Each structure stands twice: as structure tokens, then as C-alpha cells.
Amino acid sequence: MPELYQKLERIVSKNRISNDLYVRHAYSRNVTSNLQGVPDIVIRPKDTQEISEILKIANEENIAVIPRGGGDCEFGGSKPIGDTGIVLDLKSMNKVLNLDTDNLIVTIEAGISWSKLNDYLCHFGLYTGCMGPGSGLTSSVGGGLSHHSVGGGGCAKYGPCTNQLISLEVVLATGEIIETGCQANKYSKLPFNRFGNGPDLAALFCGDNGIYGVKTKVSLQVFPKPEFADYKTFLMPRNSMEISAQMMSEIRQKGIDVYDTMYFMDLIVSIGIQYGMFPMWEHLKRKRGVIFYTVEANSETELKAKVAQLDKIMLSKKAEEFGPEISDGNIAKWHYEEQGHWLIAHNLWGLVPGFDPVDAECHVPINAYPKIMKDLDQWDMEHSEDMQKILEITGMRPITGTGPIILTEGNNVELTCGFTSFPSYYNGEKHENIKEINVKLWKSLLERLVKQGAMFYMFGDILSRHMVDIQGYQKGYYELMRKIKDAIDPKHILSRGKYNFWGTKRK
Template sequence: MINISSLESLIGELKDKLGQDYVATDKEICFAYSMDSSPVPGHIPDIVIRPKSTEEVSEVIKLANKYKTPVYPRGAAASLVMMGVPLAPGGISLDMTRMNKIIEIDEDSMCVTVQTGITWGELEYELKKKGWYTGFVGPGPGLSSTIGGAISVASVYYGSAKYGTACDILLGLEVVLPTGEIIKTGSAALDTSKKHTRYGLGLDSTGIFCGDQGIMGVKTEATLKLYPVPEATGFFVYGYEDEDKLLKAIHKMASLHVASDIDYSDNQSGFDMGGGEERYIVRGKVEAHSEKELEAQLELFDKIANEMGGVKTAPAQAKMYFEDMIYEIFPMAGMIGNYGASCNKMPIFESKKVHDLFLKYREKHKAEIEKYNLTTVWYTFISGSCIDILPQIQIPAHDPEALKYGTELWKNFIKEELKYGTVHYWLGKVIGDQVVEHYRPTYFNFIKKLKNLLDPNGILNPGLLKLP
């Protein structure tokens, strides 16, 4: 940790750069920045700052290098895996949520440039006034999440079946490197070009910062693709008893890249999410530019479901999942307690192995699950050509013994599922430490070299991915 004298000097210089109102050292404020939404607490920072511009972020990073003080960028704190929180006592919590401006809506180039502290909700509200949206419109926590946080973990969920991840709609970034230098990526890296494309100028430097967990730089601006808002929206729900037929149906649905959202849950995995009488429930959302097109698409999904033995039920639950719940963090979190979730991708048919593992794991620990009033949930959704698996262990938040046991149960399951080829993107400290154990040595050496080059003093998010 930084010594008292140096800390006081750092605080003074930060206040000179950002102003008194945006540099906090109060214990109560700093404590609030010691945690995200995960069941595992972080540490308390020495300083919380709220910059308003890329230039201010650059000044902060330069001072952090001067004083060899760690910096932990933070968005909406919706992470479930210890991200955006200090991983050791002290340091600077860099709250990006004051940087919430829309820089430019370029309708001719069909893209929008924003500061990365803006939420998906704020962006959607303004874009829809002009008849546009981003296709992928936010991760699981909904519209309260920030653009920067979603890019840092390559988030998926709302719109992912058709549009992919937050990084798939990304055209370029403005980034403050861990040395304080400012760079632009994508076509904006050219001094003659607009921000209309990601590729075509050599290295895809944008990709270095996609899913990087915030270790390679502080993203301050992002340019995203725009699509016309659909004129018609429809939903479907089908029930299945046979998992093999279910997966065949989902595979066919996903291969079309027509539905914006497709998910399924196992109502016998510990928590009945409803939607029908069958064990497995598939939900989906379809967008179209006319009622006639929408009708044809819904008929197509009915045909696929019917061919695979699906039972069509009322679509109301799909509307709730893919439209209503986006406006608030998943309501079950408040009802049940802390999430212990692992978000990972697999080929669709391969996911059955992890589902079987989850059911066996749940049965093995059934007595303790009941003792501590834990709730298990099997929930998945489609992201591009992959299935995204979210096996969950819900933990009563205010029971210390349950929290301790449930957290270890969650971590140990992640360790087991990694053996089956799960690919995690929401890493943070909790999952990242385990994923690193499966890195091929040459790949991990490459990451270390890149990190050392960009962050020679190791000031940005030290401790993530087992990096200094």
C-alpha cells in the first residue's frame, strides 16, 4: 500500500485535476465501492474518483503511475464475479458513470459514439427517438449496466441470438492505456476517417480490449452499430420433455439467426421458472419490419418446434423475460439472495454434458443445499452459434453460514465444469483465477507480454487473471 504522506500528495493532485467534488476519501463512500453484485466482497479503496472526460482519466492514470497506485475502473457494479472492486486494500476506484454522454449519432454511417459510462437504458431511450437501436441491447443485469462494462467482459443476453455479444456490435474505441496515453481504434485510428468500420487498417486493435476484464486499458468512448427499430415484435414459448429433442430444436432455431433471443430452462433443476407444464421450456423473441414478416417467422418457429415434439404454450412468459425484465435487474435476485452464477459458452449439443454434471452435483450436495436454503437454477440462452450456460446457486444473502458454504459450492462447480470445455467470458477474480489454470502456456505467456508492454507498472486491475 502507498504510505500516508504519498497518499495525501496523490489526493491533493487528484483534487487539483478533477476538482474537490469528484475525489472522495470518506470511509462510507469508499466502503460502498468495495463490492459488486457477487457474494464475494472485495477490499476498500483509499480513493473514489468520478472523471467526466477521457483527458481526466488520462491524468488520473498518469498520477497512478507516478505514485505506483492501483486503479480499478468501475461501471454499474452489476458483476457477479469480483470485477471493478479492489483486489487488495487501498488504491483508486475509478467510477466511470459520470461519463454518460452520447458523443454522436451518425445516421448516415449507421453508428453511435458514446462515453462508456452511459447505461444501455440511457442509450436506448435516446436512440429510439430517432428510430434506431443497437441490436444487442444489454447484458443480463438489464438496461442499468454500462456500455464499458459490457465490452470489458464481452457480455451477452438481450439480442444475442441474432446480434451476438457487446463486442460484435462494436466498431471502435477510445482507450486510455495504463500509461496514460490515449488511442483510438477501428477506422478512427486513421487521421482521415470517420468511425464507421472496425476492420481494414491492419491489426484489429479493438479486439485487444474486448473481454479483457479491464486489464489492458480504460475504455472511455465506444462506437456501436445501429439498426432500424423493428416495426413488429412477437414471442414464442414451447415445452419439451425430451432434452435431446429440445437441443435439436434449439440448434435449428439458432442456425437461422432470425430470432433475436432464444433461451431454455430446466424446471426440475431446483427452481421452477414456469412457462408450461413440461420439464424444459424454450422461450424466444422475434423482430420484423412488418406484421406479415413477423407472422411468417413465428410460423417457421412453430414448424421447427412441432417437428421436434414441442408443445406450444402462451407466449406471455417470453415477453416477460425478453422485454419486461430488461428494465430492472432480474427480480429473482432480490427474492432469493446473492447469485452464484457462471456464464460460459459451449456448442449446443455439448451442453448436455454440463447439464448432467449440474444435476449430479446438485444431488450429491442435496442435504447441504436444503440445510442452507440454497436454490439451484439451470438456465441457458443462445449467443450466435453457441449456447450460453448459466447454472446458478442462489444463496440467502444475510445468512453467514449459508453464504460461506454456498460460495464454496459455487466455486467448486466452476472448477468441475471447466473440465468439460466450458468457455467463460464473465471472469473477474472468482472465475478468472480458475480459467487461467487451463490457459495453454504459450497463450498465457503472450498475455503476460502484452500486459507488461501496455502496463509496465502494473497499476490497472492488478490481480485479475493472476497478473501482477
């Protein structure tokens, strides 16, 4: 290992590489404490060329390399699987390289966060449309593209962030650098179109969870932020889960280009109020579900027409409108005007000390989620013995349910479901026991959802392998994934272990 360290040290400057124990441990996990893997070395490259050199050496030495953006993956995706490898921290590659205001395309380094990018764009009256994931304050554009992220604002109107992708620069595991779309023509000056010059190779790296290449440069389409917007929040009647699904379907059937629609189930509303997360709803007598919409337009007349259509849908189903201000209960205003779209999940997840969301975030059709949520209640009951064990150790019983249910492009929703647990509870004693139960429950829950036909996008450490182990993939699809991996990363160094692609170093 010292030899490898010295070779890498020749590529990057001294303050961009470390094998100090505390640094390695700082990079040994993502959001959940249930999954850990301590790297041997952490590197922060400053440019594409350095990454290419690092990967060539890693290939020679047959050592795993794990790309990391914001480190916000909920399934342990940007830390090693096992105690090994090099974590490639891309957060220093965070510059805006070009803004083409004529053609509305921005070119950036892949480590830039969604918030930094949009902060830059707003000075030109522009935004990214889909504002990335709910973790957009810290997560990177490269991480978002690797997950097909969606959920941090604008996803009902614009869809996942990969929709906006024009062109990518990627370093392959072998160190080769490629560009996609219009940029595959070596005479092309500026990125302008993703589709052409052959197959859509950018798609190969979208949603790849970091296994096919390291994204270094990204060109995204950007949009003028419309001048007019409105946002309203409603208290739901009883049976709010079913009714919220009907409302979302109707929005789609009527073709209204709503910017966001989000539903909070009754349980989240009451627990959130109890822990001070939703002060605007404290006055509620009946703690029922809540739904909101945000909508944009280019003129007042257009806005009024859209609002009238949306209100009709909500009110006809006996939802009650909150007042216009945030303090009246209008969380939609906070969401749209005060970057609530990037704050809400962070708040939810910091609810109580030691709280750990054991996540099963996925997409399902709008009309399927009420049934799936009922099945999750059933799953919870079937696992009450294990839940009881966690209660006995921590004093808190895990809660199964869903965070915000978010309408995305097309007729589907992002279901931020899972269960809460408390592995790092107050004094940390018996952490390992709880971890074992959590991981067992987690795998069981993921399997349940896979078998309900849910579509996942974030696979990380746990789901990428579990999906293969439970034979959730159609055989031909998985075989093709493997053949592509073998062809472009013959030693399986990139994100080694994900999807059970281990190369010769099988764990």
C-alpha cells in the same frame, strides 16, 4: 495516502473524489457478498483527459486502479482485489456524443448504460441490436465491451455487443490516449470501420475485463428496429432439457434469424412460480420447462413465414403453445415489448431475502448443455456435505442449476448456471463461515465447468485468478496475455491481481 489524495484532488473537482469510509465501502463489492475489497479512494472523472492525468499519477505512485461501470460484474470484477487502490467510477461519463444517422453509427461515452442509450436511439427508430447484458438497466457499454456481454435481448440475431463495435478511445495505464480502427488515421473525421489501418487493436480491449486500458469513448453500429415482430412461448414436454437443445439446433440448421430464444428448465419454472416470479404460469398443472422465441421482420409476409417455420419446430416436438397475452403465459411478449430482457435476471436474483447467486455463467455449444447440466447435478451430489452445512446455518439448502439458457449467435448458448446460496441470510450471524464454504464450492464448480471445455467471458476477481491457478489456460495464450500486459501496463496498475498480474506488489 493524504499526499496522493491531494494530487488527485487537483485533477477532479471536490465532489468527484472521496475517501470517506462509507463511500469506500459502497464500492467494495459487486453483486456477490462473497467477494469484497475496500478501495482507498473513489473517483468519478468527467472526461478522458482527467482519466489520463489520474493514471499518470497512479503509475508514479504504483497504486492499483480499477475501472468501474455499473458495478454489475457477478465475479467481483470492478472492485479491488484486497483492500487497496483507486476505483474509477465511469458512470458520470454517460453522454451521447454523436449519432450519424446516414451511416448508422452512434458515438457515446463508455459509462452510459444500455437502457439510456437505447432510450435515446428509439426516438430515431433505432436500437443497438444486441441490447447488452441482462443487467442493461444499470450496466454500462464500457463494462459490456470488457465482458463481451450478451444476453439482454437480441443476442441470437446480433451476437455479443463487441460484434457491433466500430471504434474505441482508450486510455492506457501510462496515461496515453489511443483510438482504434479508422480513427487511427489522424485525418479521419467520423468513425465508420473497425478493421483497418493495421491490426484490430480494438479487439485487445474487448473482453479484457478491464486489464489493458480504460475505455472512454465508444462507437457502435446501430440498426433500424424492424417494423414487425412476433413472440411466442411454449410449455415443454418431458425431458425438456434435451428437447430444448434439439429445438435450438434446428433453428440454426434451418437458418432462421430468430431475435431471441430462451429456455427455462423445470426447476426454475417451479421455484419461480413458488416465489411469485412467474405469475403468468401459476395456473400450470405440470410445472415443466418453458421455451420462447421472439422474431423480427421487415414485412408481414416475411414475419408469417418465419413464425410458421418456428412453430413447426416447436410443435413437432410436442411443445404446447400458451395464449398470446402475457397473462396467458406468453413471457416472450413481456421480454420483447416491456423490456423483460433487462428485468428477468434482476427478478430471479431478488427471489428471497439473503439470496446470493453464486454464478458460473459461460458459453457452451448447443448440443453440449444437456450433458453439462447432468454433470452439474452430479457435482451437487458430490458436494452435499458442504451444502448440508449451509442448510444447517441458514435453513435453506443451496440449489444447483441454471437460469435461462439463451441462444446466442452461432451454435452456442449462454448458460447462466451456478448455485444459489444465502450468505447474507436473515440475521447475518456466521456470515464468514458461509462465505468460506461458498468460495470453496464456487471454485470447485468453476473448475468443473472449465474442465468441461466451457468458455467464460466474465472473469472478475475470482475466476481470472482461479483459471490461472488450475492451469486452465493454454500456456502460450496466457504467456502472450502477460507479455501484452507487461508492455502496455508495466507496473500492472490496471485491475491489479486479475489473472495473477500483480506487478511488484504481489499480495
